[in-house]
Amino acid sequence: MGKKIVCTGRGGTGKTTFVALAAKYLGLHPLLVDADSDQNLAELLGVDPEKEEVRTISDILFDIQKGKGDEQLNSMPLTEKLEYLLNADCLYESDKFDMISLGVKWTKGCYCSPNNILRSIISKVANSYEYTIIDSPGGLEHLNRRIFSEIDDIFVILDPSKKALNNIERTKRITSEIGIHYNNLYLIANYRFNKNTEEYLKNINENYLGKIEYDPDLEEYSWNGRSLLGLSQDSPAFSSVKNIMTKAGYKTGS
Ligand SMILES: Nc1ncnc2c1ncn2[C@@H]1O[C@H](COP(=O)(O)OP(=O)(O)OP(=O)(O)O)[C@@H](O)[C@H]1O
Numbered sequence: 001m002g003k004k005i006v007c008t009g010r011g012g013t014g015k016t017t018f019v020a021l022a023a024k025y026l027g028l029h030p031l032l033v034d035a036d037s038d039q040n041l042a043e044l045l046g047v048d049p050e051k052e053e054v055r056t057i058s059d060i061l062f063d064i065q066k067g068k069g070d071e072q073l074n075s076m077p078l079t080e081k082l083e084y085l086l087n088a089d090c091l092y093e094s095d096k097f098d099m100i101s102l103g104v105k106w107t108k109g110c111y112c113s114p115n116n117i118l119r120s121i122i123s124k125v126a127n128s129y130e131y132t133i134i135d136s137p138g139g140l141e142h143l144n145r146r147i148f149s150e151i152d153d154i155f156v157i158l159d160p161s162k163k164a165l166n167n168i169e170r171t172k173r174i175t176s177e178i179g180i181h182y183n184n185l186y187l188i189a190n191y192r193f194n195k196n197t198e199e200y201l202k203n204i205n206e207n208y209l210g211k212i213e214y215d216p217d218l219e220e221y222s223w224n225g226r227s228l229l230g231l232s233q234d235s236p237a238f239s240s241v242k243n244i245m246t247k248a249g250y251k252t253g254s
């Protein structure tokens with residue numbers, strides 16, 4: 001079974017940047033799951049979902065709920081239909097990585113039956129990849145979607161604030177309450193930490209893996225819509241992610 005990595009943290013801490021750079025580090029054609037409705041991950045990887053005509057999981061659920069879509073599929077059982085639509089319409093495929101975006105409205109509680117089926121289909125798809133990396137929206141609400149109940153590693157990207165520290169305990173509590181199991185929860189300091197605040201993290205009794213250094217190139221890449229996969233090997237942000245992934249026991253496949 002492939003390894004599942006989830007990146008979480010408060011809004012704007014650098015989660016999506018980390019996911020893109022972790023994908024660059026791992027190589028080996030990972031599956032990326034964008035659980036953020038803003039679909040920033042595609043943007044940071046230089047992909048325009050509209051131009052590529054890839055749809056989100058929410059889009060296909062919405063069609064099914066409204067009875068829209070290809071009439072030829074109407075006679076298919078729901079599970080088969082969802083599996084077909086996910087593979088045909090939602091899976092973005094490229095030579096470096098594949099990607100699925102969940103879209104805006106897919107939350108636990110609505111369209112219950114398709115939700116459960118979709119979870120098992122996404123797991124099935126993910127299991128054919130060596131690595132699956134999930135990018136989350138800010139906050140903890142996304143955990144309710146419970147896309148995967150078995151996770152290898154959770155990476156929490158922190159900003160230097162008390163709220164971010166409180167978030168660590170809440171992440172542990174909520175994952176336990178809703179039945180998400182994981183092997184390791186790792187802390188990562190974002191580029192806004194200084195020596196003092198980083199020292200604090202080093203001294204709390206948690207799995208702290210290091211800091212992501214400030215990288216001036218990220219702004220230029222983002223502004224020009226360039227894929228972060230093209231960032232240089234010795235750039236400050238990528239060097240930091242390499243160190244962090246190595247400490248977490250991941251080998252580079254590139
Ligand atoms: N190491 C870094 N150095 C400089 N800027 C950075 C660094 N990491 C992230 N940023 C910048 O911070 C901003 C937020 O980054 P990013 O989108 O990765 O955060 P996020 O946690 O995914 O945000 P959101 O919660 O909105 O999804 C972006 O403009 C990004 O370029």
Ligand SMILES: [Mg+2]
Nearest residue numbers: 015016036040
């Ligand atoms: Mg993001």
